[in-house]
Amino acid sequence: MGTRRVNMRELEAAAKASATAKVTNTLNRPGQLEKIEQIKQGFVRKKASKEALLKSAMQQQLDGVRIGLNQLHHCLEDVSEINISMKKMFELFTDVPDLCKRLNDIKEENMRHSQYVTARENLKHIFTVPESVEKTKLLINEGKLLHTHQCLRDLENSRDDLLFELHKLPNQNPYENSMMKAYFADVQVLSNLLEKQLTFILSRTLNTVRKDPTVIVTALRIIEREEKADEESLKQHKQTGFLPIGRPKKWKEMAFQILEKSVSSKIEGTQVEEREDNKHWLIRYLELIRMTLLEDLRVVKTLCVPCFPPSYNIMDKFIQIYHGCLSIHLQEIIQNGLKGNENVTILSWVLKTYKSRDMLGHPDLMTHTENLPPLLPTAVIDSLEEEYLKTIEQNYMEWMQNTLKSEKEEWRSYTEPHSESYSRTAAPIIIFQMIDQNLQVAKTISEELTIKSLNLSIEQVILYADSFREGIIEFKNKYFEDRKQVVYYTQYMIVILNNCLQLQELGSQLEKQYTNTSSHDLSRNFNRLRYTYITLRNDSVQYLLEELFIDLDQHFDKLFTSQWYELNPADTIYVTIEDYFQDYRKLVESNYKYVVEQVLSIVGKRYLTAMLSKRISFKTYEECTKAAQRIMEEAWRFNNLFANLYNEFQCENHFDAVIMLAEVLKSDDDMLSFELHRVVEKYPDITEDHLLRLLSFRGDLSKSDIKDKVLHVDKPKVLHRSTVFKTLVFPKLVNINLNF
Template sequence: MNMKHLEDEARKAALNEIKNMFKTPSQLEKLSEYKRRAEMKKASADALLKSKIQNQLESVKVGIKQLKVCLSEVQDATNRVYDVNNLLEPLPITYNNLEDFRSEVIKYAQYGTAMEHLTNIANIEEKVKKTLQFIEDDKLLDAHQCLHELEISRDDLLYEVHIEPEKYSGTVDKITLRKYFDKVDLILQRLQEKIRLILSRCLHIVRIKPTMIVTTLRIIEREENSDEYALQQQKFSGFLPPGRPKKWRDMAMNILYKGVVDRIEGSKLENRSEKLWLVKDLEITRKIILNDLRLIKSLCTPCFPPDYNIFHQYIKFYHKALANYLNRIIKSKLEGNEYVTLLSWILNTYNGSELMSHSDLKIDSSKITGPLLQPEQLKKLETDYLEIIERNYQEWMNNILEKEKEEWLSKITEENMFQENYGEFYLTSAPFTIFEMIKEHLEVTNTISADITFDALLLSMRRMEIFAQNYRSDVTDFKYRHLKNYYQIKYFQDHIIAVINNNLKMIELSRHLKLLYWPQSQAKHYENFKRLIKTFQTNSEEAAVYLVEDAFIEIESIFNELFTSKWLQDRTLIKSICKTLDKSFSKFIHLKPDNLTLVMNIAQKMLTMNYIKALLSKRLSKQLNEIEIITPIDLILALSDILIADIELLVLDLTTLLGNYPSISEDHILRLFYIRSDIKPAIIREKIHDAMQAKKSPISTAKCDDIFKEITFNNKLW
């Protein structure tokens, strides 16, 4: 940037500031003060500038000094490199001069190797025999030592051939050496067979001679170290001795696992035709695993190196072998309670105090890798078992229905109709048989888990609902068959009473099952239970209607004669109705109290409906002073009060009647007053219209109000 330009800019800024400072003459008096301030500000700026410049100069001095040091070091390094180059110049000549020396060194090393292994090379036959005899005598450490010496002799010679292939015949020499030492492989094979035999009988040998297990493991550890050394050597030289790595530790683990598999497979029962074969088989398996793990924890653990973690390794072996065995059992197809046995054993016994959680073992459950069966397999087992339960329910409940229908149509005497001792109330064995059947299944599933029990409970309720629907259909067919041949089925009422009581008993037993097996925390599927109860309640109500309708069949003709001229002449008709109903109702004492109340309400409603229908059927027309009302029910009393009411107060009485019985229609009231020949129809209609206009919301809805909805007439009145 141009300094002159900066000075001009500074000058302009200063002039502007002075102009602003001295706008009035009075401000000139402060000139000396302004001047002093400016000098102080200038002195402060000069001091700050000097300080900054001084710091910059110090930094530059330090930098220059460091650059001088670096230059000196670079020059020194350059001189040293030059000296080294001078020293290295004669090395190629020296290297060529030492070629003969190097050859002699290699020969010396080869001669040294040959001399070192000369004994093994010259006496290989004798040493092989000696080693084999050690193996036969179970002197395995001595045998392994001899084998190790022979392998070292062979591998060292092969290594010498490998590092200088140009001086030897290459592959030919290697083949010759390996052929010369081929009996080493024989020793290795025999020793390996011996070790495999010992490991396969590990649990037996550890009881009688644990030192043999320790010896075997020492040999395996030595071979593992030799494998590691051979692999390290391969990284640097590319040479890997024949047969390496042997991986005897992996071999040992595989043999131990195979021994576990043989223990589990060898314990299974051959005869699956026995009823409890699976129970016995699993119990034998449990005892074997428990005893073996106790033995492993107490005897094998001290024999094996700590890094083997042999106890938990065996737990994994048994877990895996058992899982495979159980999968084979499942694939062979289970039957009936075999599902329960297997599920209970897997979910409860295996992880329970009888096996894995046994106090002698103290197994950390986190060490067990995965479940015995996958969740989808367990779900499939549960589903298959529930399907078996459902098939059993379907078959048994169908048989119960068939038995019920046979009893309905059988010609047995009244004394033998209900053989079971259920007291004064008529019942059949159906509810108790179904309940016992369901309870047995739920008790069995409860030994497995609460979830399966709840699923079984829902299934049971669903099948009970289907049974209730079929029961209802069969009872309806039974009713129509009875109506078709009225006198053929002598004890129709007795059987219907038993049906009504059966439905109530099924409700009671369903609630008992819910109390026993429905989890308190379970809120789902509650509508299933309510629907089941509703179905049996509907069955009871329909059967109660059938029972009352059958009682009314014999008095239907008497109702047809009410409010006729014959009725006026013969006042015994009402007594005949009462007598007939009393005879029919005499068997109702065999209904349970709740059912008796239900039936009596239906009978009261039906009696009222028939009586009112007869009353409104315009069979009779009389003067007010000639009317005498016979009133069996409160509703009929209400109608009788309307019928004999004063014409002037009729609107008020009709308003009360319409408020209490909203379903009564204009046609019903007109038909009622048809009996009153002293009142014209036009007046009645006018009173009815006035009452309907004055009617407010219903005062109270009577229980029998719906009777009027069921009373209809096809013929027109007036």
């Protein structure tokens, strides 16, 4: 209480201080004194408003307290009344045990009465069980299923009622139960007979529904009644613990099991051939399944749907049954082992045909099949695809080995290749036709498998290049061991070059067909294929030209020797090249161009090498001028030769360098420095050794003059390109030390 007073005093002091500050601030402003009455009235109104709000809040608080007190008072009265009622109820419970004892005789009498009533109600069935059993058997044999079921239900109800009465007895007698069950034992036999009859009818559902749908309807009515009886018996068992004999029968579940078994049997029975009878057995079998499935589903949709209760959802259920049985049976076929293209047949049928308009993809079936799982598990599909890829890989390896063996035999034969515009064999085209056939097969399965098959095919073509290279090298070595052993080496090397290029071109054409495929591995493999066969083509060109340059070696050795003037070896080189190119014209254009460029490069380089090898030197300027003139004539002649062979090549012409060096040789002393500057400017990677060797030709220059001329040549500081002189390296340098 003291704390509350202190708080009130503090609040009052704070309010006074706030009011004082507010009045001070108001009156400090100019012109406020004239408005003091107005200001005072404003404060008074605000005070009255605040006081009214405070009073209203206090009144609401008081009203709430009053209502709460009233409710507490009512609760107290209710608690008091409940307490009195509970005491009265406990007083009444004290009399219950005595009352139960007094009513025990009535309870026993009631139980006996219930048993007598049940016995009287079932008296007719109890005394006529044998006759009823025989009558029911007769009805079963006559096919009167509804009457049969009615009789059976009467017998079962009598048995179950009596057994239930025995079950309710506090002290059950096992002998009485056994005697009752034995007396009604034939009832369960009747139930089994009816179940067998229903099984037979349901197993022939699709045939029966076409001839006499009422038989199916009758069987389903009986099953539905038994399903309701199962539900009632299970409910009774939950409440009382009593479950009639043979319940639940689950005949609806049995019906679907029978349908599934009949579908499975039909699928197995559709197979009329084995692999030994017909290599196309699987294709024929799957087609028969397709036709059977469509016909059965048509019957189900048009005839079974009106007969079956809607709750059976028979169309969807039948599709699921067919789907499951097909899946199991196909997996059994796969586990038994497939051969050849049987993997492809199953994959194509499962992934394409099965989902197509010809089967479950039909517009009339799509609403029933959209939620079906895959026909075969992913692991099985992956296994089939892997087996298929292994099969085609093995086929590629065997076929390419046989192809290469056939090619090798042809190379070593004494038969000249067929003369055509361009010499080549059919092997590259056949290889890619085989690839195309495999891809067309893979397309019938899936795009993913097509890409895998394409990658595998390209990898096999790349691997073929290794064996192809080994065969070419073996062929070349055998030829150069004894050139008489192989008669048509040049012609078959031309065929090999053309085949290499064709394999690369066919690969590029195949790549264009799959440009929309976003596969990094595929793009990389195509690049590898191009690189592999272009490299093999280039190496094979060297093997081809090795023959030419073996024939030319002795003539290159005579260049710029004492025999150069006498025997004119350049003419022999010219004629030999021209002769060889009569055969080389059988090369396809790009190969021919490459060969021309290679021969031009090698011949020019070897001519320059011979020219700078210091085999001879001239004593006088006139001799040097004469030699230079001859060099230029030979260079022009070679230029004309290669221009006639192919006038659109883009490689560096080394004979232009020969001509320029010849200009240096025939230039007089005053122009020599200028000519050297021209050479160095055009061929910036020419070395001091090259220049010294060139000037050593001249007989009119001493070593000191040569040294002086070379020293005054300005070498470019930056080399923008490489020329032929970068590859011209001589084992022994000219013994003149210069510093550029």
